[in-house]
Amino acid sequence: MDEWATFFAHALDRRLPTDKLEQFAKVLSTKSPLATPLIAELLLRPSESRHYELDPQVSLYAEALLQIGILDVPSVLRALLRHSTSRPVEAAKDEQEGANSSQARWTKSYGHEERLVYGLSKIVAAGDRPKSAQEALGTVNALTEWMRLLVMTNAADDMMREIGAGNDAHNQETTAVRVAVGALLVALAENTTVNEALKNRCPKDTLKGFSQSLSNFTPLLINGSSMFAERLELYTKTLVALEPVDKKAQKAGAEIDQIIDSAMALGMDNIPVVEIPTMNSRAGLYVYLNSLLTGRPMVDDNQLLNFLHNRYQGDIQTTCIDLIVSSFDILANAIFRSENTETTFLLRSFLINKVPLLISIISAPMFPPLSPELCITEALTHVDTNAFPTFSSMFDDTSAGDMFSDSVRQDFCFSCCLHGLIPEESIERLLGEIPMQTLPAGGRYSKDDVLEQCLSDSEKIEAFTDELEHMDGNVGAVSQAIAELLRRLCENKDTMALKSLCVHLARKPSSLDVLLIFDKPLTFLPPICQLLDTWRYDDDQGEYQPVYEEFGSILLLVLAFVYRYDLSATELGVQTPDSFIAKLLIRGSTARHMDDLSSLETSQLDGWIKGLFNAEGGGLGDEPMALCPPQDFYLLVPTLFNQIVLASQHGHLTNDVLHGGLEYLLDPSLLPSLIPALLSLASNILTTPPPS
Numbered sequence: 001m002d003e004w005a006t007f008f009a010h011a012l013d014r015r016l017p018t019d020k021l022e023q024f025a026k027v028l029s030t031k032s033p034l035a036t037p038l039i040a041e042l043l044l045r046p047s048e049s050r051h052y053e054l055d056p057q058v059s060l061y062a063e064a065l066l067q068i069g070i071l072d073v074p075s076v077l078r079a080l081l082r083h084s085t086s087r088p089v090e091a092a093k094d095e096q097e098g099a100n101s102s103q104a105r106w107t108k109s110y111g112h113e114e115r116l117v118y119g120l121s122k123i124v125a126a127g128d129r130p131k132s133a134q135e136a137l138g139t140v141n142a143l144t145e146w147m148r149l150l151v152m153t154n155a156a157d158d159m160m161r162e163i164g165a166g167n168d169a170h171n172q173e174t175t176a177v178r179v180a181v182g183a184l185l186v187a188l189a190e191n192t193t194v195n196e197a198l199k200n201r202c203p204k205d206t207l208k209g210f211s212q213s214l215s216n217f218t219p220l221l222i223n224g225s226s227m228f229a230e231r232l233e234l235y236t237k238t239l240v241a242l243e244p245v246d247k248k249a250q251k252a253g254a255e256i257d258q259i260i261d262s263a264m265a266l267g268m269d270n271i272p273v274v275e276i277p278t279m280n281s282r283a284g285l286y287v288y289l290n291s292l293l294t295g296r297p298m299v300d301d302n303q304l305l306n307f308l309h310n311r312y313q314g315d316i317q318t319t320c321i322d323l324i325v326s327s328f329d330i331l332a333n334a335i336f337r338s339e340n341t342e343t344t345f346l347l348r349s350f351l352i353n354k355v356p357l358l359i360s361i362i363s364a365p366m367f368p369p370l371s372p373e374l375c376i377t378e379a380l381t382h383v384d385t386n387a388f389p390t391f392s393s394m395f396d397d398t399s400a401g402d403m404f405s406d407s408v409r410q411d412f413c414f415s416c417c418l419h420g421l422i423p424e425e426s427i428e429r430l431l432g433e434i435p436m437q438t439l440p441a442g443g444r445y446s447k448d449d450v451l452e453q454c455l456s457d458s459e460k461i462e463a464f465t466d467e468l469e470h471m472d473g474n475v476g477a478v479s480q481a482i483a484e485l486l487r488r489l490c491e492n493k494d495t496m497a498l499k500s501l502c503v504h505l506a507r508k509p510s511s512l513d514v515l516l517i518f519d520k521p522l523t524f525l526p527p528i529c530q531l532l533d534t535w536r537y538d539d540d541q542g543e544y545q546p547v548y549e550e551f552g553s554i555l556l557l558v559l560a561f562v563y564r565y566d567l568s569a570t571e572l573g574v575q576t577p578d579s580f581i582a583k584l585l586i587r588g589s590t591a592r593h594m595d596d597l598s599s600l601e602t603s604q605l606d607g608w609i610k611g612l613f614n615a616e617g618g619g620l621g622d623e624p625m626a627l628c629p630p631q632d633f634y635l636l637v638p639t640l641f642n643q644i645v646l647a648s649q650h651g652h653l654t655n656d657v658l659h660g661g662l663e664y665l666l667d668p669s670l671l672p673s674l675i676p677a678l679l680s681l682a683s684n685i686l687t688t689p690p691p692s
Helices: 002-013 018-031 036-044 056-067 073-082 089-096 110-125 133-162 168-189 192-200 204-221 226-242 247-265 282-293 301-312 316-336 341-362 372-381 391-395 408-418 426-431 447-456 459-469 475-492 495-507 509-518 525-533 545-565 580-587 599-613 623-627 630-649 655-666 671-687
Strands: none
Touching: 002 018, 002 036, 002 056, 018 056, 036 056, 036 073, 056 073, 056 110, 073 110, 073 133, 110 168, 133 168, 133 192, 133 204, 168 192, 168 204, 168 226, 204 226, 282 301, 282 316, 282 341, 301 316, 301 341, 316 341, 316 372, 341 372, 341 408, 341 475, 341 509, 372 408, 372 426, 408 426, 447 459, 447 475, 459 475, 459 495, 459 509, 475 495, 475 509, 475 525, 495 509, 495 525, 495 545, 509 545, 525 545, 525 580, 545 623, 545 630, 545 671, 580 630, 599 623, 599 630, 599 655, 630 655, 630 671, 655 671
């Protein structure tokens, strides 16, 4: 047992690759055979030095040992359960008595439980496990215990939420674990070995306990994964059919059926049942709009309009009124919750710049006496005047004088007027006072006009980009024009203008939110990614620093979208894994071993190290950039920083030399490289074991 514990400790300290681990584990299992549950316990238990969260490498080791048969699914599930954060502390301590480790459970096990259980579900779905009926029944028993625990912890969490002590982050983590267990259960439901074992070799009590636990657990998946819930609901019925017939219950059911039949014979089927009409609550649309704007603003016009049509069944007047009221509601709620400035800015921009455009589309089929003005007038009567008072009330002694909320109603009315929904003379009546502003001096913008101005005069690009922060109703046209401008500049390979636009957008993250209110990332990011993928030096390239600056500035915008909204390569429109962007997102924060580098990459890395830190060479010149295209440089950055760290640790770089070399990276041409560099350093801190 000690040999296995030592083996796992050394493997983790040295970050042993899984293929090497498999080889050594096979040898060790021959020399020092150990029961599967004990191996799983040694691998997955916490210790005094490592008890906060399981090392991500352990998940890879567990899956590797499962593949070669040293571990099995039940042993992994039980070891996870034994030390789960979800377990009551006292229960975990009772089981831990007499063990060598003083740690009864992990401080925070949700993340690695999710990873490992998903890994198990993939193995089971592939048919690699379970290999025998015994392992299948063991898996069923272990999952029965897991489901009971998750049902119990969910009930406890519900109680905490009722008393106002809930934790959103904790709820998300536990939901993720439940969905992972649901995925494993779905994989079991499709597994032939498991179903044969349940049908032919499963004890009655085991089958009944599994079925009952599954029926109690399935409702917990409705919010996390309705697809899993539906599949498991069907599977529960299958399990019930496998259970032996309970004659007493069957007899009682027959008696109930007889009573119902007698009642029906008396004419109960003729009793009229009044159909209750469907009522659209104010909260329903509020929740839906919040889901579009929270976290990652993704407002798909077609999807939103289809939702409204299905919800209101063509009632245009009610649709317009509820859309306006709900948009005011989400902004009011954000103000009351004291949300950050970026959130309130986004919600306000949606209300003032997006909603009038939607109303224009929805109200197009209206005929008198219905009109958009009538809907807007009715909607404003439902808007909370405490949250959005009139502009003049800011001068009232009893008012807090919040300019933000005081001007929202006025801005909204002028935006509606700009789009022709209401006449300008009606604004005073709607506000109940003389307005303090006027329509935009330039009138209503059109996308084509803004685009034409930007293409003919590049100096106007920055001015129009600044207008993304305006609240005048013209932002939609500006946003769509900028999205089209990004595509045009990429097609024309006008990298100078594209660089200027990308830098200006990246400096104002809130402008990215506005872009996503009116366009999907797939409408303008794929051309940028394609440009970066196909970027090449000219045959007669003279200077390389300007090229690096243009490339880095454009890449900076892509990375801003990626890390602000957690976009994947697929969501960027990248189709092939060989793409530079795909490689950067997948391994752009991972340092590579020197042995894994090609001779060209080694030469490029050597050139950058000498260019940055060789003071005698006269500083960083064009030579490293000439030998290393920008795509190769950004993929080498994590390895470069890893070598810098190693050189500093071994005293090969003095503080002055280190400081001087890193200062070069603050140059605009290299500044975006700090993103993969910092990600690499953070990853290194998390995975490197502390010095002994």
